[in-house]
Structures are given as structure tokens and as C-alpha cells.
Amino acid sequence: PVSQRCEYATLASVRTVLAMQLLLVSLLVFFKTSTSSIPIPSRTDALSSCEQYGISFLDNFEAPTIQSSLWVNSSGVNVQKTCGKTGSGSAAIFQGQQGQIRQLVAKSLNTSRAIAVTFDAGRCHGAGSITGQLLYAVGRGDFVQATGFSITSNDTLHVVARITSAMRGDSVQFSVKQTSPFTEAHPAEWALDNFVVFNENYSLEQIEETFDSKQNCIWIDQSTATAKAYCKSPSNSLAFTNSSNDKKRLLTTRPVYIPGLLSDTPSENSSHHGLLFSEDFNSNESIPNSQWKTFSGGVITVPGCGNDDKTDVLTNAAFFNGPGDRSIVTHRFDLTSALVLTFTVRIGGGGCGLATTGQDVVLQYAQDGSTSFTDLRILKYNQYSSPQCVLVNLPEAARTTATALRWRQQSHNGAATAEWSLDTIRIGDLAGKAELISKCLPEPKLLYSSDFDSNTTIPSGIWAEMSGAFIAVPDCGSIALKGGAPEAAFFNGSGQRTILTKELDLRTAKDLSFRVRLGGGQGCEDVDVGDEVIVEYRTASSGFVRLFVLQHDAYNVSRTVELKLPLAARTEVTIIRWRQLPHSGAGTDEWAIDQVRITEYQRIKTTGRTLWSQDFNSSISIPNDFWSAAAGVVFKTPDCGSIVSNKNESTAAFFTLSRDRYIQTQALNLTDAMYQIFAIVVSLQSSRTSCGYVWFQTLVFPNPNRWRRRMRGCGQW
Numbered sequence: 001p002v003s004q005r006c007e008y009a010t011l012a013s014v015r016t017v018l019a020m021q022l023l024l025v026s027l028l029v030f031f032k033t034s035t036s037s038i039p040i041p042s043r044t045d046a047l048s049s050c051e052q053y054g055i056s057f058l059d060n061f062e063a064p065t066i067q068s069s070l071w072v073n074s075s076g077v078n079v080q081k082t083c084g085k086t087g088s089g090s091a092a093i094f095q096g097q098q099g100q101i102r103q104l105v106a107k108s109l110n111t112s113r114a115i116a117v118t119f120d121a122g123r124c125h126g127a128g129s130i131t132g133q134l135l136y137a138v139g140r141g142d143f144v145q146a147t148g149f150s151i152t153s154n155d156t157l158h159v160v161a162r163i164t165s166a167m168r169g170d171s172v173q174f175s176v177k178q179t180s181p182f183t184e185a186h187p188a189e190w191a192l193d194n195f196v197v198f199n200e201n202y203s204l205e206q207i208e209e210t211f212d213s214k215q216n217c218i219w220i221d222q223s224t225a226t227a228k229a230y231c232k233s234p235s236n237s238l239a240f241t242n243s244s245n246d247k248k249r250l251l252t253t254r255p256v257y258i259p260g261l262l263s264d265t266p267s268e269n270s271s272h273h274g275l276l277f278s279e280d281f282n283s284n285e286s287i288p289n290s291q292w293k294t295f296s297g298g299v300i301t302v303p304g305c306g307n308d309d310k311t312d313v314l315t316n317a318a319f320f321n322g323p324g325d326r327s328i329v330t331h332r333f334d335l336t337s338a339l340v341l342t343f344t345v346r347i348g349g350g351g352c353g354l355a356t357t358g359q360d361v362v363l364q365y366a367q368d369g370s371t372s373f374t375d376l377r378i379l380k381y382n383q384y385s386s387p388q389c390v391l392v393n394l395p396e397a398a399r400t401t402a403t404a405l406r407w408r409q410q411s412h413n414g415a416a417t418a419e420w421s422l423d424t425i426r427i428g429d430l431a432g433k434a435e436l437i438s439k440c441l442p443e444p445k446l447l448y449s450s451d452f453d454s455n456t457t458i459p460s461g462i463w464a465e466m467s468g469a470f471i472a473v474p475d476c477g478s479i480a481l482k483g484g485a486p487e488a489a490f491f492n493g494s495g496q497r498t499i500l501t502k503e504l505d506l507r508t509a510k511d512l513s514f515r516v517r518l519g520g521g522q523g524c525e526d527v528d529v530g531d532e533v534i535v536e537y538r539t540a541s542s543g544f545v546r547l548f549v550l551q552h553d554a555y556n557v558s559r560t561v562e563l564k565l566p567l568a569a570r571t572e573v574t575i576i577r578w579r580q581l582p583h584s585g586a587g588t589d590e591w592a593i594d595q596v597r598i599t600e601y602q603r604i605k606t607t608g609r610t611l612w613s614q615d616f617n618s619s620i621s622i623p624n625d626f627w628s629a630a631a632g633v634v635f636k637t638p639d640c641g642s643i644v645s646n647k648n649e650s651t652a653a654f655f656t657l658s659r660d661r662y663i664q665t666q667a668l669n670l671t672d673a674m675y676q677i678f679a680i681v682v683s684l685q686s687s688r689t690s691c692g693y694v695w696f697q698t699l700v701f702p703n704p705n706r707w708r709r710r711m712r713g714c715g716q717w
Contacts, residue, residue, distance in 0.1 A: 057109055057174075057197035061092045066104070072173075076102035082191050083124035091193040093124070094178050102178040109197060111172040114163045115337060115430045116198045119176070121149060121157045124189040132190075134159065135175040136167050143175055151190055162431065165336045165401055200339065200430060274432025276338050277330075279425040281316045290331070293404070297326030303421040305350030317344075317423035321352075323415045327408035328422065332368070335403040337429040341392040342436045347420040349385030355418035356381060361409050363392065368400035376405075381418070389440040394427075444599035447509055448501075452594055453485035462504065462596075464575070468497030474592040476524035479517045479558040481595060488515070488594035492525075494586040499593070500577035506570045508600040512547075513562045515594040520556035524590045527552040531589040536577045537569040544577060545569075550591075565598075612668070616651050625666070632661030643681045 059070050066074045076096020082089060094102040123130055130151040135143040147161040174197070182188035279291060287295035298320035320326040347361060348354040359381045364373035377392055412418040428436045448462045458466040469491040478486035491497040518533060519526035527533075533550040548563055555561075569576075583589035614626065622630045633655045642650035655661040 054199040055196055056111075056114065056199050057106065057195070059195045061090050061193055061195075066092065070107060071104050072107050073103070073105035075104075076100040076178075077104050077192075082193060083122070083189070091191040093189060093191055095124075095187065095189040096182075098183055102182075103175060104177075104192070105175045106173055106195075108171045108173055110170045111163060111168050111197070112170060113199045114168065114172075114197055115200045116163060117146070117161045117174060117196070118198070119159050119195040120191075120193045121151050121159060122191050122193075123151045123154050124191060125154070128186070128188070129180065130178065130188050130190050131180040132176060132178045134161050135177060137173045137175070138167070138169045139171050143173075146174075148179075162429070163337065165334050168336065198430075200337075274428050274430070274435065275426060276335065276429060276432075277333060277425065277427035281318050281423060285316075287328075292328060293331045294327070294329045296328075297322040297324055297409075298328070303346065303352065304419065305346065305348070305352030305421070315423070317421040319419070319421045320409060321416055321419040325408075326412065326420075327406055329406045330404050332366075332402035332404045333427075334401045335394065335399045335427065336401055338394050338399055338427050339429055339433050340436050341394055341405075341425075341427050342389060342440055343425040344387055344389050344423045345379055345384050345420065346387045347379065347381055347384040348418060352419040352421075353417045354385065355412070355420070358411050359409065359413075359418040361407060361420055364406045364408065365398040366404040366406070367397065368402040373404075373406050374398075384420075389424075391437060391440040444511070446597060447506070447600050448504060448596075448598040450596045451480070451485050452487050452489050454487055456487070458499075459502075462501050464500055464502040466499040468493035468495055468580075469499065474517065474524060475590065476517065476520060476522040479515045479592055479594050481515065481560070484595055488592040490590070490592045491580060492587055492590040497580040497583065497591075498577060501575055503573040503575055504598070505572045506565060506574045506598065507572055509565050509570055509598050511562060511599045512565055512576065512597070513560060513599075514596040515558060515560055516550060516555050516591070517558045518550060518552055518555045518591040519589065524592075525588050526556065527589045527591060528584065531581055531583045533578060533580050533591055535563065536579060537565075538575045538577070539569065539571045540573045541571075542568070547576075560595075616653055622663075623666075628664050628666045630663040632657040633663060638681070640681070643679055 057070070059067065061079050063079065065079055066077060077092050077094050079090050080093045082091035083093065092104060096102045117134060119134075121132070131148065132151075133148050134146045136146050137143045144166075146164075146167060147159065149157060149159045151157050176192055176195070178188070178190070180188055277291070281300050285300050287300075295318070298318050299322075300316050301319050302315065303317050303319045304321065318328055345361065346352070347359075361379040361381075361384075362375055363377040363379065365376050366373045374397070376395075376398060377390070379390070407422055409418070409420060426432070426436055450456070450462055452471050454471070456471045458464075458471075466489060469489050470493070471487050472490050473486045474488055474490045475492070478484070479488055480486060489499055491499075512535075516533070517524065529552055532552050534546055535548040535550070536544040536546055538544045545568070547566070547569070548561070550561070578593060580589070580591065612626065616635050620627075620635050622628075630653075633653050634657065635651055636654055637650040638652055638654045639656075643652055653663055
């Protein structure tokens with residue numbers, strides 16, 4: 001758990017990213033109170049509100065007794081105020097008397113799409129370890145161990161058990177059972193809390209919490225908290241009110257299943273780190289082997305046209321340049337929990353012979369019990385002349401208990417022609433999905449940067465103003481990452497200490513990062529409580545808005561800070577400012593920043609193959625082969641200017657003419673489609689001098705066959 005203590009703060013919006021690196025986050029903060037209040041929803045299981053996020057079973061044990069609608073059998077277990085450090089509120093306390101079995105048995109569940117079971121466990125008191133089992137039974141079968149666990153301290157144990165194919169079915173029960181002995185002298189009591197079963201459609205998307213509506217699926221701890229309008233704000237914030245009876249003010253998320261996170265206890269369930277298959281083709285490899293069944297028309301070597309992984313180190317790959325059939329086929333694997341497949345491919349290019357029409361490479365799969373292969377992805381001959389990472393979302397038909405994969409070139413003109421290579425193949429389940437996708441993303445584009453070297457003067461570059469500081473190596477040494485110039489903006493002067501940028505175009509920006517240090521000794525005087533540094537932004541329509549507070553005791557060593565820029569900060573004229581609160585004078589409360597970076601949104605790089613694209617031009621007419629109908633639109637550079645970076649391609653579909661505004665495609669074959677990507681601006685301002693924020697949208701197709709974008713109203717888009 002992470003805790004942070006502030007003198008005061010306002011929480012106008014909490015964004016909880018469910019793909020964070022924590023199972024549980026607790027915020028311990030003090031808030032200024034205001035007048036009228038709206039009670040925040042009380043703690044509740046609220047399972048129905050969580051099903052949309054892929055949570056099929058959830059119990060926080062906040063009901064006064066074990067709920068018979070969730071648990072069909074309970075022995076030696078009662079709901080009481082939690083013990084040890086398992087959180088706050090209530091929990092299921094395993095405290096049956098000597099001679100009893102301590103066990104909970106859940107109702108039957110359909111686990112055909114389940115991917116993980118998680119729960120928290122903690123010892124109530126005393127010493128020694130307490131052991132237990134998570135069990136499962138399919139149909140009316142016997143209970144079998146899914147994973148064991150051992151509670152060795154009063155700290156919370158987060159148990160994560162991945163669902164294997166043997167644990168799937170339309171009627172499966174889970175059970176938690178204590179296996180260690182207990183006596184009157186040594187009661188070995190412990191608490192179970194936050195029992196959750198996650199499905200494969202569990203959402204890893206960002207959830208935004210504004211406290212204006214119930215989000216019971218997010219929060220389980222809301223002690224002493226009320227949602228209320230704060231300081232004349234038009235919307236609610238979360239206020240932690242003063243009460244002499246409160247020992248702590250706590251806000252806790254529900255348990256979160258994290259990709260790549262393992263159980264605290266070793267088990268076969270947590271051994272593969274989210275990867276079901278991995279291949280890098282090392283130099284000693286021979287095929288057939290445990291992973292590959294057949295390999296023809298190629299060799300394991302450094303490809304003649306260079307590396308597939310785009311590194312400076314020469315690495316091997318499966319290089320196909322021989323005569324006859326060119327293919328590689330895996331053995332059959334259990335891919336029932338698989339979600340994504342990634343690999344690096346190159347067809348021709350560099351020093352390899354270029355392929356021509358019909359010499360594509362096809363990725364195929366064969367289902368359990370079938371000897372015939374079905375096309376999964378066609379890698380076009382002319383779209384992979386440089387190494388590209390390919391991301392494939394595995395369809396349900398390919399996820400069987402014995403699936404084989406095959407890469408095969410359709411045709412070629414003989415040895416040393418239309419050569420291609422394959423490398424870094426990975427198959428991941430939910431635990432590995434996020435990491436595999438991130439590795440297929442291109443490096444983010446750098447919009448603005450500053451390293452404060454010895455030649456830096458202000459105002460210059462991105463900086464408009466600096467006071468109370470000078471450009472030099474800080475007294476406590478360089479804070480730059482290895483290889484960076486040692487100089488930084490070092491704040492130790494009298495008067496106001498601040499640095500702010502010029503007006504920057506941040507419409508496509510996503511992240512702000514920088515190196516920072518606040519005091520910490522070794523030549524830099526410590527920053528006192530109340531003398532923290534604040535990061536703020538200002539736009540044309542707002543004063544300075546607080547983005548982040550650098551706490552005096554959290555940054556007393558050199559660290560990199562990475563911040564997501566909120567939507568309100570992404571304008572054409574945004575100023576970012578670092579400002580220290582009142583300090584004790586020159587030579588005190590010293591701090592420094594360096595290596596400031598602002599990067600733009602990454603666009604998902606999926607297959608390297610575009611099914612269709614449209615950039616629009618002034619001569620377009622509708623209907624045509626792609627578009628079936630449109631209304632209220634002209635094809636020109638928008639009155640507010642180009643919305644893309646390439647000014648030579650500034651023509652867009654500009655919706656400005658009539659009340660009914662839309663554009664619609666012809667019926668398209670999108671069976672292979674995974675994503676649609678487009679740039680859009682919506683401007684409701686009367687002024688046409690600025691286009692406002694540009695959204696580069698990447699949307700996932702939900703079994704599409706035809707779609708259109710439509711908007712009604714007075715706004716232009």
C-alpha cells in the first residue's frame with residue numbers, strides 16, 4: 001500500500017488506472033471541509049455494478065453474516081470486524097473451535113471465461129504460520145487444490161490464482177479451507193477478505209472517478225468520507241471530515257488483478273509471468289524440439305537483411321530463403337487462456353530480395369482435433385520491408401486445448417528470392433497482455449525537451465521565465481540520468497522561486513516527465529514541511545491549476561516524475577509552471593529540476609497492415625467506392641486550421657453546413673479488423689481561430705460489420 005500525507009488537498013477527480021502496479025491503494029489525506037454534503041454510497045458488494053468490468057464474483061464480507069446467496073457452505077467462519085492488517089471494516093474470520101473444519105464453499109459459477117481468483121488473508125494475532133488452500137470442484141466432482149498459501153505475519157497476504165483449463169466449466173465451485181491445526185491454546189485465527197473472480201473481459205481501461213455518481217465497483221473503504229461540492233465547485237469532490245472518533249481517514253480500492261503480478265506464495269499458477277509461449281531462436285536451437293513440430297525452407301541465423309529486433313546486437317531469427325516450402329509449425333498447445341500473440345517479421349528489404357505480388361506470408365491456426373489450418377492474418381509482401389512488431393488478438397476459435405500455429409509463405413521464385421524472417425514470438429494471457437501490447441507500441445514522439453546544459457539561458461527554448469534560481473550543477477550533485485549534462489535549474493535564491501514555460505501547443509501531448517530533487521543533504525539544504533514544490537498549468541481559459549505536489553520527504557533523492565497531462569491541459573496555448581511555496585530564504589529549502597520532457601500519444605501499432613485508410617482531399621465526391629453517404633460536410637482545410645501535423649495534407653472532412661451531419665462507409669469486410677484510428681476535433685466555440693484539442697482516437701472493434709460517425713447539434717467537427 002502507498003500512503004501520502006498532505007497538510008491539505010482537494011480531490012476533484014481521482015483517476016484509477018486498473019493496470020497499476022498495486023493490488024491495493026490507500027490514500028491517507030486530510031481535506032478542507034465545506035458546507036452542504038451528499039453522503040457517499042456506503043460500502044457494499046454491489047456485484048451487479050461490477051459485472052460490466054468482468055468481475056463475476058465479489059464479496060467484501062460487509063453483510064452482517066455470511067451471505068447464503070454467495071456461499072453455500074460455511075463452517076467455523078463468521079463475519080466480524082477485521083483483524084490484523086487485512087484492511088478496515090468487516091471480514092470473514094476463520095475462528096472455529098477445536099474439532100471443527102474451517103472452510104467456506106462458494107456457489108456454482110460459470111468459469112468458462114474466468115482468468116483469476118484473488119483474495120486477501122491476514123493473521124489476527126499470535127505467532128507461527130497459518131496454512132490454507134484454495135480449492136475448486138468441477139460439476140459434482142471432488143475438490144482439488146488450485147493453490148496453497150501460508151500466512152506468516154499480520155501483514156496482508158494477496159493471493160492470486162490463475163484459472164487453468166482444468167478449472168473451467170459451466171458449474172464450478174471454489175472453496176477456501178484452513179489446513180493448519182489449531183487448539184484452544186493456539187487458536188490460529190485469521191481473516192479472509194475481498195474474494196474476487198475475474199473474467200477475461202475484465203477491463204484494464206482507465207476508470208475516471210469524479211464522485212458525482214456511484215462507483216461501488218471502485219471503492220470498498222469510504223470511512224468518514226462524503227462526496228460534496230468543494231469551494232463553490234460545480235461538481236463533487238471527496239471530503240474527509242474532522243471527527244474526534246476517527247483514528248484514520250481511509251479510501252481503498254477494490255482488489256485489482258494486475259497483469260504480470262504473481263501470488264505471494266509460490267505455485268504452478270504463478271510460474272509463467274503471463275507468457276504461454278516464448279521464442280527468440282537462439283544459436284543452439286534445432287527443430288523439431290519441444291515447441292516446434294516442423295521447420296522447412298529456412299535456417300536459424302542472423303538474417304541476411306539485418307536484425308529483426310532493430311538492436312545494435314546481431315541476433316538470430318528464423319530466416320526463410322531456401323527452395324520449396326517455407327513454413328514453421330508449432331506443436332499443439334493449450335491456448336484456452338491465451339489472448340494475444342506478438343511477433344516480429346520482415347519480408348524482403350535491406351539486403352534481402354524484395355517479394356512481389358502473391359508472395360505474402362500467412363499466419364494460420366489449427367484447432368483441437370483438426371488437421372486443416374485457418375487463416376488468422378495475411379502479412380502483405382510490400383508492407384513489411386523493415387522489421388515490424390505484429391500484434392494479433394487471438395479469436396475464440398483459435399483458443400482451444402490443442403491449438404497449432406503456422407507461418408507459411410504462399411509462393412516465391414526459388415532460393416534467395418523473396419526472403420523473410422521471423423523472431424521474438426510471444427503468446428500471452430491476461431497477465432501478459434498489457435506488457436506485450438506496450439512492446440508493440442512505437443516510441444512516443446518527443447514534442448518538447450530541455451536539459452539545462454551550460455549554454456542554457458532563460459528566456460530561450462521552451463522557457464519564458466525563471467526566478468530564484470540559476471543554471472548550474474546543484475550543490476548536492478547532478479540529478480540527470482546517466483549521460484545527461486550535469487547542470488540543472490537549481491533553486492536556492494531569495495524571493496519567489498519559479499520557472500514557467502512559454503505557451504506550448506499540447507493538443508497532442510500525453511506525458512510530462514522531469515528529474516527532480518528536493519534537498520536531501522549532501523550539500524543541498526532539506527526542504528521543510530510546507531515548503532513543497534507545486535507543478536501547475538494554465539490555459540487561455542483558466543488561471544493556474546494544480547497538477548501535482550512534490551512532497552518534501554518523497555523527493556529528497558533524485559527521481560524521475562512522470563505525469564499524465566489531463567485533457568484540460570492539452571490546448572494550443574498551455575503554460576506549465578513549477579513553483580515553490582514560501583521558503584526560509586536564500587540557501588535554504590533548495591531544489592532542482594532537469595531533463596524536462598513532453599511526449600505525445602502513442603498510436604497502437606497492431607499488424608502493420610492497413611485494411612483501408614482515408615486522408616480526404618478537395619476533389620473527393622460521395623458516393624464512391626468507400627463512402628456511401630454524407631451530409632453537412634465539405635472537404636477542405638477547417639476554418640480553424642489543419643488538425644494534423646503535415647500541413648500538406650490539411651484537407652479534412654469539415655462538418656459545418658446543415659443540422660444533420662454524418663459520413664458513412666459502404667458495407668466493409670472487417671472480419672480481420674481490430675482497431676479504427678482517426679483524428680477528430682470538436683469545437684463549440686464561436687471563434688474559429690483555434691481548432692482546440694485534437695483527439696487521436698484508437699477504438700477497438702466489437703464484432704463490426706458497418707459503422708459511421710454521427711453528431712447532432714450546432715457544434716462544428
